[in-house]
Structures are given as structure tokens and as C-alpha cells.
Amino acid sequence: MGGYIKVYGPAVSTAVSRVLACLLEKELDFKLLPIELSKRQHKTQDFLKLQPFGQVPAFQDDATAIFESRAISRYICDMYPDSGNTTLFSGNPAEKASIDQWVEAEAQSFNPPSSSLVFQLVFAPRMKLKQDTSAIKESEGKLKKVLDVYERRLGESRFLAGDEFSLADLCHLPNAGYIVEESDRAQLFTSRKNVGRWWEEISSRPSWKKVLEMRKSPTA
Numbered sequence: 001m002g003g004y005i006k007v008y009g010p011a012v013s014t015a016v017s018r019v020l021a022c023l024l025e026k027e028l029d030f031k032l033l034p035i036e037l038s039k040r041q042h043k044t045q046d047f048l049k050l051q052p053f054g055q056v057p058a059f060q061d062d063a064t065a066i067f068e069s070r071a072i073s074r075y076i077c078d079m080y081p082d083s084g085n086t087t088l089f090s091g092n093p094a095e096k097a098s099i100d101q102w103v104e105a106e107a108q109s110f111n112p113p114s115s116s117l118v119f120q121l122v123f124a125p126r127m128k129l130k131q132d133t134s135a136i137k138e139s140e141g142k143l144k145k146v147l148d149v150y151e152r153r154l155g156e157s158r159f160l161a162g163d164e165f166s167l168a169d170l171c172h173l174p175n176a177g178y179i180v181e182e183s184d185r186a187q188l189f190t191s192r193k194n195v196g197r198w199w200e201e202i203s204s205r206p207s208w209k210k211v212l213e214m215r216k217s218p219t220a
């Protein structure tokens, strides 16, 4: 085992991008090791030892191996509290829970319809697959309802969990980024005043700009 952080997966993956954004916010050294999904490198026996579901990302920090992008991000913040951005996931139990509830809202409410839209609107055309118009309609309807809740919340506070940018906001960057920047449904975000203002602010962070740069690498 090398004594540094390794992330396995392509930077174009939303779940990999979540972990990269977290590592960059925390200003930690890491290596991104390319895994080619088209070659099914994420289904090999060796990879399954790190990620038993055969998905990216896989993650290793010395002898510690973790899967699930949000769990990895929480681990990074807890393991390296004094590095880089110290307020991503910090505080007393109540403060951490107020961040965590929005991380969970992202995973349970925002991610299902938004990841479906990302696949249908961005990846299906890239992969020359036929788009499923009823899945698009259904996901768009569900996402609008979630974003209406966010609009109210973001009318009360600058970021989802309060006055500071946190893991809660960060976890939204990958799916929101594809929808706003690479689909024709940006208005889902930009037509909502508070959500639009929030998106502008969180997507301007240097960490996220760097993730977008990393996607331009030939192995991303």
C-alpha cells in the first residue's frame, strides 16, 4: 500500500467528481487512477475488492479503503479536520447533523431525478443511445418539486446548511453541473432566484473549476 490517497475512476463520473471536489477543497495530495468503464475495468476481481458493487469511485487512504462518494467525503473531512477548508463538515453533533441532513437530501431526493436527467440529457446523446422521453418528463417533474424546497431554504440562508459552504452544497455540484452547463434544462436552476444565486456561488469555487479542468484530460 502506498502512503497516499488514491481515487479510482474517471473524472467525468459524477460520483468520482464529488470526491475530487472534496479532496481539492481540503487541499490534500491524491492520485486519480484511471478506470475505463468501457473496458469494464470496474468489474474486475481486483476492483471488486475495493468497491464490491463494481462502481466508481473506489478510494484508498493508506490501509483504509472506502466506497460510496458521500461516505468517502465525510471520511476525508473527519480524517483531515485541519487541512484546507475546515468548515466543510465540522462542528458539534447538531451542527454536523444540519450539514448531514442536506447531504442526505441530496442523496435521497435530489440525486434520483437529477442523475436520471444527467444520463438521459447528457450521456445518452454522447453514447448515441435513444433518449427515454417519459423518463425525462417524470424526472423533470420530480426535480422541480425538490428544487422548490431548495428555493425556500435558500431564501432563508446563503448555503443549504447555513452561512458557510459545506459538504451539503458540494455534493450537489456534479449532477447540477451537468444539467446547468451541458443540457438544455439549465432553467430548472436559473429560473429559481435563490437556487440560481446559490448555483452561481458554489460553481464558482476554485475546487469545482479544477474538477472541470481534470475532466479535460485524455484519461478522464
Ligand SMILES: N[C@@H](CCC(=O)N[C@@H](CS)C(=O)NCC(=O)O)C(=O)O
Pocket: 013, 014, 015, 016, 037, 042, 054, 055, 056, 057, 067, 068, 069, 070
Ligand atoms: N452511490 C454511488 C454511486 C456510484 C455510481 O453510480 N457510479 C457510476 C458512475 S457515476 C458507475 O460506476 N457506473 C457504472 C456501473 O454502475 O457499472 C456513489 O456515490 O459512489
